[in-house]
Amino acid sequence: MPPPGLKDVAARAGVSIKTVSNVVNGYVHVAARTRARVQEAIDALGYVPNVAARQLRSKRSGVIALAVPELQSPYFAEVAGLIVQAAERRSWTVLIDQTDGHAERERNLVAGLRRHAIDGLIFSPLALAGEDLARGGDTPMVLLGERVWHGPADHVAIDNTAAAAEATRHLYGLGRRGIAAIGAQDQPSAVTAHQRLAGYRAALAETGLPFDPRLVARVDRFHRADGAAAMAALLDRPRRPDAVFCFNDLLALGAIRTLLSRGVRVPQDVAVAGFDDIEDGRFSTPTLTTVAPDTARIAQLAVDLLAERLGDGPAAAGPPRELRVDHRLVVRESTVG
Amino acid sequence: MPPPGLKDVAARAGVSIKTVSNVVNGYVHVAARTRARVQEAIDALGYVPNVAARQLRSKRSGVIALAVPELQSPYFAEVAGLIVQAAERRSWTVLIDQTDGHAERERNLVAGLRRHAIDGLIFSPLALAGEDLARGGDTPMVLLGERVWHGPADHVAIDNTAAAAEATRHLYGLGRRGIAAIGAQDQPSAVTAHQRLAGYRAALAETGLPFDPRLVARVDRFHRADGAAAMAALLDRPRRPDAVFCFNDLLALGAIRTLLSRGVRVPQDVAVAGFDDIEDGRFSTPTLTTVAPDTARIAQLAVDLLAERLGDGPAAAGPPRELRVDHRLVVRESTVG
DNA sequence: GAGGGTTTTGCCAACGTTGTATAGTGCTCA
DNA sequence: TGAGCACTATACAACGTTGGCAAAACCCTC
Numbered sequence: 180m181p182p183p184g185l186k187d188v189a190a191r192a193g194v195s196i197k198t199v200s201n202v203v204n205g206y207v208h209v210a211a212r213t214r215a216r217v218q219e220a221i222d223a224l225g226y227v228p229n230v231a232a233r234q235l236r237s238k239r240s241g242v243i244a245l246a247v248p249e250l251q252s253p254y255f256a257e258v259a260g261l262i263v264q265a266a267e268r269r270s271w272t273v274l275i276d277q278t279d280g281h282a283e284r285e286r287n288l289v290a291g292l293r294r295h296a297i298d299g300l301i302f303s304p305l306a307l308a309g310e311d312l313a314r315g316g317d318t319p320m321v322l323l324g325e326r327v328w329h330g331p332a333d334h335v336a337i338d339n340t341a342a343a344a345e346a347t348r349h350l351y352g353l354g355r356r357g358i359a360a361i362g363a364q365d366q367p368s369a370v371t372a373h374q375r376l377a378g379y380r381a382a383l384a385e386t387g388l389p390f391d392p393r394l395v396a397r398v399d400r401f402h403r404a405d406g407a408a409a410m411a412a413l414l415d416r417p418r419r420p421d422a423v424f425c426f427n428d429l430l431a432l433g434a435i436r437t438l439l440s441r442g443v444r445v446p447q448d449v450a451v452a453g454f455d456d457i458e459d460g461r462f463s464t465p466t467l468t469t470v471a472p473d474t475a476r477i478a479q480l481a482v483d484l485l486a487e488r489l490g491d492g493p494a495a496a497g498p499p500r501e502l503r504v505d506h507r508l509v510v511r512e513s514t515v516g
Numbered sequence: 517m518p519p520p521g522l523k524d525v526a527a528r529a530g531v532s533i534k535t536v537s538n539v540v541n542g543y544v545h546v547a548a549r550t551r552a553r554v555q556e557a558i559d560a561l562g563y564v565p566n567v568a569a570r571q572l573r574s575k576r577s578g579v580i581a582l583a584v585p586e587l588q589s590p591y592f593a594e595v596a597g598l599i600v601q602a603a604e605r606r607s608w609t610v611l612i613d614q615t616d617g618h619a620e621r622e623r624n625l626v627a628g629l630r631r632h633a634i635d636g637l638i639f640s641p642l643a644l645a646g647e648d649l650a651r652g653g654d655t656p657m658v659l660l661g662e663r664v665w666h667g668p669a670d671h672v673a674i675d676n677t678a679a680a681a682e683a684t685r686h687l688y689g690l691g692r693r694g695i696a697a698i699g700a701q702d703q704p705s706a707v708t709a710h711q712r713l714a715g716y717r718a719a720l721a722e723t724g725l726p727f728d729p730r731l732v733a734r735v736d737r738f739h740r741a742d743g744a745a746a747m748a749a750l751l752d753r754p755r756r757p758d759a760v761f762c763f764n765d766l767l768a769l770g771a772i773r774t775l776l777s778r779g780v781r782v783p784q785d786v787a788v789a790g791f792d793d794i795e796d797g798r799f800s801t802p803t804l805t806t807v808a809p810d811t812a813r814i815a816q817l818a819v820d821l822l823a824e825r826l827g828d829g830p831a832a833a834g835p836p837r838e839l840r841v842d843h844r845l846v847v848r849e850s851t852v853g
Numbered sequence: 854g855a856g857g858g859t860t861t862t863g864c865c866a867a868c869g870t871t872g873t874a875t876a877g878t879g880c881t882c883a
Numbered sequence: 884t885g886a887g888c889a890c891t892a893t894a895c896a897a898c899g900t901t902g903g904c905a906a907a908a909c910c911c912t913c
Contacts, residue, residue, distance in 0.1 A: 182632065184868095184869055184870085185869065185870070185871095186869080194892075194893090195892065195893045195894080196869090196870085196893090196894095197870095197871080197872095197892075197893065197894080198891085198892055198893075200870070200871060201871095201891095201892085204871080207890095208889090208890055208891055208892090209891075209892085210890085210891065210892090213891080213892080227632060228632075228869085228870080229572070229632050229868085229869050229870070230568075230632050230633040231567075231568045231569075231571040231572040231577065231632065231633065231868085231869080231870090232568075232572050232868070232869035232870040232871090232898090233869080233870055233871075234568040234870090234898095235566070235568040235569050235572055235868090235869080235870070235871095235897095235898050235899065235900085236869080236870045236871045236872085236897075236898050237870080237871060237872090237898085238898085240568070242611075249597065250587065250593045250594075250596050250597045250600075251590070251593055251594055251597050251795070253588070253590065253593075256587045256588055256590070256593040257587075257588055259587050259612075260586060260587045260588050260614060263587075263612075263613075263614050264614075272611065272613075273612070274579075274609065274611050274612075275596075275600075275610075275611075275612040276600075276609075277597055277600050277601075295519065295564060295565075295566050295567050295568065296567040296568065402795075403795060403796075403798070403799040404799075407799065432796075432799050432800075433799050435801065436799045436800070436801060436803075439801045440801075458588070458739075458740060459740075459769075459796050461740070462740040462741075462744065462769055462770050462773040463769075463773070463800060463801070464772065464773060464776045464777075464800070464801050466773075521898095521899055521900085522899070522900070522901095523899080531862075531863090532862060532863045532864080533863085533864095533899095533900090533901095534862070534863060534864080534901080534902095535861080535862060535863080537900070537901060538861090538862085538901095541901085545859095545860055545861060545862095546860095546861075546862090547860085547861065547862095550861080550862090565899090565900080566898090566899050566900070568898085568899080568900090569868090569898070569899035569900040569901085570899080570900055570901080571868095571900090572867095572868045572869065572870090572898090572899080572900070572901095573867080573868055573899085573900045573901045573902085574868090574900080574901065574902090575868085
């Protein structure tokens with residue numbers, strides 16, 4: 180037996196189909212008596228609106244998509260969870276998509292998904308930057324990450340450069356003078372890596388420390404294994420650092436693992452700072468000094484921005500905005516024993 | 517300008533709407549010439565089928581839902597990622613939903629979502645068990661976790677009890693005699709906790725060790741903080757354990773944190789084993805001994821089972837099945853220094 | 854070149870919902 | 884008491900797609 184539709188509810192309540200629709204959509208001008216009778220019929224039949232039909236008619240699906248490079252990464256998982264929660268308050272459903280950082284997949288997503296079925300898109304691009312993102316439909320889009328191109332999308336981000344500089348200055352403030360960095364990347368699209376590197380360099384310049392390329396380790400991805408390998412490489416180079424700023428917490432945890440397994444003490448011999456404030460860093464040994472972005476606010480803002488664009492209000496159109504979100508440096512055992 | 521529809525493509529190619537539909541759906545009897553002309557028009561216009569309309573007509577959406585308690589938990593994030601990948605091979609989209617373990621939310625999901633919009637559901641219940649799950653539509657459902665009730669759904673799970681026993685025996689085999697457990701839960705619906713506790717008790721019984729309730733710590737959730745608190749409580753009790761079996765890796769990492777911060781050596785003084793084999797445990801200090809379920813296979817099987825139920829083939833109907841997935845004990849530094 | 858079968862295409866209806874236009878109801882106020 | 888008005892409910896069309904069916908075009912054989 181097919182699920183009941185407005186038709187069935189209407190028949191049972193003895194009213195027209197449209198009246199039922201009005202009740203369901205909370206239209207104001209429905210007599211209390213009628214409303215009650217309809218509601219009773221709805222409950223009795225277990226009526227649930229058919230999303231497909233509703234979308235077909237009204238062009239709104241109540242679904243937004245969230246595209247992140249990978250869910251396995253705790254940072255993205257956390258952001259995803261928060262966005263789902265924020266969206267739920269607007270009774271939106273979130274379709275989470277994983278791009279694995281493949282440009283192809285990101286492109287498909289932007290071009291394909293955006294045509295139908297999705298009211299809006301929150302996108303954390305990894306491989307894609309620039310005009311590629313501008314393509315595909317006019318579905319409202321909010322980008323997580325700094326604005327590095329000039330397409331028609333809103334951005335939500337922390338000040339990566341300032342935060343990275345802050346972390347680096349913290350290490351300098353501890354008296355460290357051989358401050359290494361782990362997480363540099365070559366691809367021009369790796370904006371996050373570039374900005375954090377820029378912050379690191381800015382702090383060095385500011386404090387008068389020379390920039391030494393030998394103290395900067397490149398990585399392919401931002402995973403623990405990459406951090407572990409990069410740290411090993413740094414230790415094998417002639418000049419051994421007494422502090423490391425890692426561009427995210429996973430890299431830092433991997434680096435710490437390498438240090439400890441080689442008998443290097445953290446933080447006495449080498450101080451380590453990370454970025455993201457994932458939960459792991461709060462319970463690792465040693466606990467991790469890190470830059471904590473206000474992820475809850477990032478999620479909330481992303482959803483709010485999308486809502487504005489989706490709304491029929493005055494703010495629906497307008498130039499793309501870039502919203503800056505706070506961050507703070509959380510000092511833990513990996514830098515001050 | 518609204519996105520192009522079959523109508524527009526038909527006009528451009530000079531054929532009827534239905535012919536375009538036939539081309540899109542790969543209907544056999546379309547002349548090669550016609551097909552080519554239509555395809556060219558599709559490409560030129562960038563036509564994308566309207567999912568809503570298609571679903572309205574054909575009752576298939578190409579979307580399956582995955583409901584997990586929380587994405588923040590690395591284990592679920594990993595499983596979610598793998599399921600998305602497995603689903604992609606069947607060109608399904610996955611709608612990931614977070615229940616936060618709230619019974620209410622899980623119930624809504626099962627009752628509401630299943631009516632429309634979703635072809636199938638992969639569900640990892642936390643709060644809900646029993647007949648509650650049986651309600652709501654006839655959308656095919658696959659449960660992640662052992663079968664503890666008798667509704668009409670397929671199950672994919674590892675043998676939690678056997679795996680827990682294995683981990684406990686491993687600790688016993690190291691010569692430990694005060695083996696504690698962290699992760700017991702009281703709610704009858706906490707099936708996972710019950711089964712792992714059962715495995716722990718079975719192993720004790722088998723080895724002749726008495727079961728001591730003072731060595732079993734209850735937790736509210738399976739997070740690091742709970743593990744840390746539980747471990748602190750265990751250390752404060754009169755009888756101090758020399759080994760701990762934690763019902764998941766997060767609990768274990770939290771427990772290790774407490775041990776190390778109190779100056780207790782791991783594994784020399786207390787050996788710790790976990791469950792899930794999340795990535796954190798491979799890079800923590802010490803690295804974590806744990807039970808590794810074959811998550812890739814779990815994901816693949818869940819999707820395959822759903823596909824069978826969705827297919828029009830002979831296996832579409834039939835009694836619910838329970839599929840057992842392998843696991844193995846991964847021994848690392850937290851038990852053997 | 855006509856008859857029969859096969860391939861290909863076109864028309865119509867329907868999926869379940871909502872927006873628009875409209876009819877009906879009961880009230881207030883002159 | 885009737886005109887005017889606000890409120891309430893209804894009828895109908897349309898969203899873009901696909902399945903069923905009929906018509907048209909094609910190909911072959913005799």
